[in-house]
Amino acid sequence: MSLWTLVKIFAALCVMAVMALTAMLAYHVTIAPLGGVFEKIIPDPVRIVPGQSDDELAKMLESPEMPDINPGEKAFQKAHELLALGRIPEAREKLTAIVNVFPGSSTAPTARRIVGEINLDEILAASHMEGKQIHVVKRGESLLGIAAKYNTTIDCIMHLNSMMEMPRIQPGDELVVMPLDFRLLIEPRRKSVSLWQGGRFVREYPVLHFDASATQPRRAVINSKAAELDGRRVLPQSKEYRAAEKVILIDKPALQIRSWDGGEEKPAGGILLRPEDMEEIALLTRTGNEVEIR
Structure with missing residues (x-):
């Protein structure tokens, strides 16, 4: 018998041994423990974790010291503690996690409201420069041209720079400007309109009334914005603009977002x-912003 034949016989015996061992392990795990070396390899779980009687399980479930099983509420409690300590960024991180990860939690609506208030305070504060720039006025520039350059609006520039009426800007003047790259998400089922910046939640607003035409899912853009007072149109540079009723017009098909005092x-x-x-939504949006009805 040649050496090559012996090698093939030995290999075949090894394969058969492995197959037999695998079959015995499967029997040990799925049907009945075999004991011996198999128990050392895969111990019997019943021996490792002793069983509990039905009475013991019932007592555990009825205990007033049951562990907190709502991670949303636990995160909200932690966020509340951080807010009390003035640790706003950490609190917002916790609250945002509730909004994104635990939207079904009973604390989610309150978390969305608090996050929205924190976000809006930062967005509308000229002292908070994240997402904003300083523009130095050059000769020949106008407020309308500066607004177009930075994808913003005259109304937003005036607000950030505490201008109550249209000013005369001079070369060398410094203006805080903020690109309005937000999008609107309209959710008829939740009766809400929310403001987003990319995938980041910014602010949510309750809807008082939805017209039937506003409930069909679609994507669109803001076609135009207007302000009305006593049935006439008011321009942003007018002294009457602040008191005027704001209207946002959406295309495909035409749809209005406007105010109602109830x-x-x-x-x-x-x-x-x-x-x-x-007022807030009109201040933070511009023509061309994306709108989604979901």
Whole structure:
């Protein structure tokens, strides 16, 4: 018998041994423990973790010291503690996690409201420069041209620079400018309109009324914005602009977002928001911003 034949016989015996061992291990795990070396390789779980009686399980479930099984509430409690200590960034991180990871938690609506207030305070504060720039006015520039350059609006520039009326800008003047790259998410089922910056939640607003045409899922853009006072149009540079009612017009098909004070005279059609909420959305959006109805 040649050496090569002996090698092939030995290899075949090894394969058969491995197959037999595998079959015995499978029997040991799925059917009945075999004991001996198999128990050393894969111990019997019943011996490692002793079973509990039904009475013991019932007592554990009825105990008033049951562990907290709602991670959303636990995270909210931690965020509340951080807010009390003035650790705003850490608190916002916890609250944002609730909004994104535990949207079904009972604390999620409150978390969204608090996160929105923190975000808005930073966005509208000229002292908080993240996402903002300083523009030095050059000869021949206008406020309208500066707004177009930075994808923002005259209204937003005036707000960030504490201008109550249209100013005369001079070369060398410094203006805080902020690109308005937000998008609107309209959710009829949740009765809300929310403001997003990419994938980052910014602020949510409750909707008072949805017209039937505003519930069909689609993507669109803000076609135009307007301000109305006593039935006439008011321009952003007017002294009357602050007191005027803001209107956002969405295309494909045409849809309005406007304010309603809850009185008997309800505007016809569109999406109706509280006046203060409409003011914020109008301030933070521009023509061309994306809109999604989901």
